[in-house]
Amino acid sequence: MLGYLFPGQGTVRVGMGAWLRRRPVARAVFDEVDDLLTRPISPLCVRGPLDRLVATEHAQIAVTACNLAALAVLTEEGYEPGVVAGHSVGELTALHAAGVLGLADTVRLVETRSRLMARVGVTGGMRAVMGLPVERVEELAAQAGTPAEPLVVGLENAPGHVVVSGSTAALDRLTGLAVDAAKIVSLAVGNAFHSPLMAPAVPGWAEAVRAAPMAAPSVPVVPNVTGRPTEDLDVIRDSLIAQLTGRVRWTDTVTVVDALGPAVEVGDSKVLAGLSRRAGARCLSMADPGTLRRLAREFAA
Template identity: 80%
Template sequence: MFGFLFPGQGTVRVGMGAWLRRRPVARDRLDEIDALLSRPISPLCARGPLDRLVSTEHAQVAVTACNLAALAVLAEEGYEPAVVAGHSVGELTALHAAGVLDLAETVRLVETRARLMAVAGGGGGMRAVMGLAVERVEELAAEAAAPGEPVVVGLENAPGHVVVSGAAPALDRLEKLATDATKIMPLKVGDAYHSPLMAAAVPKWAAAVAAAAMRAPRVPVVPNVTGEPTTDLRTLREALVAQLTGRVRWIRTVGAVDAIAPGVEVGDSKVLAGLSRRAGARCLSMADPGTLRRLAKEVAA
């Protein structure tokens, strides 16, 4: 048994999903998702242009489609998860993998989430701060923030890899203060996700989550905002809403998954496998052509 980890929107690129379309079960799943969407995503994944693909309204849908197609490949191979988690929007695929959401509900929710986040906020951004402990970045964020210009730790990706999210002036102040960071890099995102600047999207997102048909999970799910495994449906609903403005505690999340089973990054990305290794956790990526053979060997052993 393995822990299934699903990547988020920062992993999109033109050509994503190409290897999945060579597997009939994945190709069928991608076609099914295209039919459920208000606008098919596969042509944009295949040909771009990149500036449209990386926009929030498209990126979240694109990565979810690839996650779901990769999950179909694992299911065809006979693999079931022992525990699941997803990075940011990847949490929706994790809920599907755990049996909480059916396919149509998953697609509907991701399209709703992407649309709401695309129009919320404004004037914000995100930057990766490398080489500093999260406690130090929290101190810097508190010093850089000002009334009406928040900046917070949005993602704890790995030791020494923290993402801050907030108003552009506050981000600029933080960058000037962080003279002890090894590197600070702006992320190519549309706004300040996982920060207070997403608050405008919360009421409609909460309503969408409340209206969604959900079932009790078959396996534990580790929500981003808690980093703790749970099978409580109420907790999962609340965490899904809180995640919009709350912190992605990915270091804690992968630690919780690794304590139950070795991880597999399920999608067309190697990002989570790399972050997991930096956190001392075991994780293979399905984007590596040899992963399915390695999984079979581990099961046989």
């Protein structure tokens, strides 16, 4: 059984999707996505500038376009997933891969999500805390945060790789408190995603998700906020709504997927493959053109 893992917003870069565009089936997906959008995303992926590409309203669409293109290549090669998951906005492409969402509805939901999140305005940020267990980071976040300046664990990316999300003042306080951390790194993201500060975007997002046509999944989906596989469409829908302010339990997700078989990162990124290695799991990446040859050899064996 092959697990499909779809990357999220933090993987954008100028030139993304370049090798995928050599495949006609992938080029067709980029063209289809561009036609569905208010403004096409492909020129920004190819040429930048980076400051516009990393903006929330562009980054989420750019990553989704690459994820969908990489998925089309795998499908053309004859591969099908046995389980799917996506990191943050990547969860929407995972739902498409599982047959829950059509391509057009996937793109429309991502565009809506990015627009709603961008409208919140800059309320804070995110920082990766390296070298500490999640329980310790939770303690630090509780000490640093206040009701007026919240701070939470937003992402459990891998053992020793935890991301906190919240107000800038609380982030600064945590940085001063975390003297036992190996390293603390500010993330190049537009806001405090997966934190209570995203609450203003939730009503509109919930309305959009509940209005989108969804079908029962053809394979299990591992939602971010539960880290457990499910085929229950109500759970999938509710989890997708909760994900906007909820924690991404990626360590649990990788553990579940790895127990079922090998995984491949479906997009133009190696971030999830690296996080999988930190968790002791194996994951190839479609950002490496050699992955298709490796998959062919493994499945032939």
